[in-house]
Amino acid sequence: MVIPVIDFSKLEGKERAETLAQIANGCEEWGFFQLVNHGMSVELLERVKKVSTESYKQREEGFKNSEPVEKLNKLLEEGNVGPIVQRLDDVDWEDIFTLQDGNPWSSNPPEFKETMMEFRTELKKLAEKLLGIMEENLGLEKDYIKKTFSCDDKYKPFFGTKVSHYPPCPRPDLVAGLRAHTDAGGLILLFQDDQMGGLQVLKDGYWIDVQPVRDAIVINMGDQIEAMTNGKYKSAWHRILAKRDGNRRSIASFYNPCFEAILGPAETLKDGSEQLYPKYMFGNYMDVYVKQKFGAKESRFATVKK
Numbered sequence: 001m002v003i004p005v006i007d008f009s010k011l012e013g014k015e016r017a018e019t020l021a022q023i024a025n026g027c028e029e030w031g032f033f034q035l036v037n038h039g040m041s042v043e044l045l046e047r048v049k050k051v052s053t054e055s056y057k058q059r060e061e062g063f064k065n066s067e068p069v070e071k072l073n074k075l076l077e078e079g080n081v082g083p084i085v086q087r088l089d090d091v092d093w094e095d096i097f098t099l100q101d102g103n104p105w106s107s108n109p110p111e112f113k114e115t116m117m118e119f120r121t122e123l124k125k126l127a128e129k130l131l132g133i134m135e136e137n138l139g140l141e142k143d144y145i146k147k148t149f150s151c152d153d154k155y156k157p158f159f160g161t162k163v164s165h166y167p168p169c170p171r172p173d174l175v176a177g178l179r180a181h182t183d184a185g186g187l188i189l190l191f192q193d194d195q196m197g198g199l200q201v202l203k204d205g206y207w208i209d210v211q212p213v214r215d216a217i218v219i220n221m222g223d224q225i226e227a228m229t230n231g232k233y234k235s236a237w238h239r240i241l242a243k244r245d246g247n248r249r250s251i252a253s254f255y256n257p258c259f260e261a262i263l264g265p266a267e268t269l270k271d272g273s274e275q276l277y278p279k280y281m282f283g284n285y286m287d288v289y290v291k292q293k294f295g296a297k298e299s300r301f302a303t304v305k306k
Helices: 008-012 016-030 042-063 067-077 112-138 144-149 223-228 282-292 297-305
Strands: 005-007 032-036 095-099 158-166 178-181 187-192 199-203 206-209 217-221 238-240 248-256
Touching: 005 008, 005 016, 008 016, 016 032, 016 112, 042 095, 042 112, 042 158, 042 248, 112 144, 112 158, 112 187, 112 217, 112 248, 144 223, 223 282, 223 297, 282 297
Parallel strands: 005 032
Antiparallel strands: 032 217, 095 158, 158 248, 178 238, 187 217, 187 248, 199 206, 199 238
8 A cells, every 4th residue: 555645736737626636535434645746945944954854963963961861771671572573652853843833843954944934834734735636525614614714704723833853763663753642733734855765654553654745735634524525535553663763854844723623523514414523612622632642532522522
């Protein structure tokens, strides 16, 4: 099995209907797909690669004193690695920092802020265009998702970016790059490393590699899209493997509801069927998610329902 790769530019031509169907299939059957020819310039994406790599070089030495490194070293020093491998299950082999409008941004390298602001602007446009396509496929009114995420424009949907690097790991059998989980929010847009793999999605009981595709944007559904569509679209389990060699870059942006948003299945999508998800405030869901991120999403929905 291979993660769907969809040519987004074909929405503008004679193959629109086929492309809409491909996107619907990616949302329904996978919860994951990749977009190529998505409208973002190669020149911008090359600058993003450059500044994010240079930024990590400023942080690289600090990772050597990080919690995952210390915990793995302690595990190895104590000799707890025998015939039965004792994996670390409470940390990820990951260096991260986040970007959000209104928060301080790195100025090293000097072009980092300007480049990443431009990148985030273009990604947000792509996110909202894709949400419009999803609404069209679902038969929802125009801007239904954005209005729900913003409480009918009283607030702004949250749009944040996580810049991650996964450094070489001496014992990838003992620690994950990022533990398996589903994402809490709405629509996730990932600009992943096009040389170093490691991202996997769970499909029909098997972990499938999300193959690196140069200049593609990986799309995945969050828990709130699953709830709003009453389970028609899926938020998929995914993980990142630690690697002995290489240094994997990953830039994930999250188009999420505001904390005040009320979520639940859209009335038009129930279609007389059972409502599979409760109604709740997104902020309450996040309170549960931070405690249960690596657990089953069904448990989170059950908890927030109470």
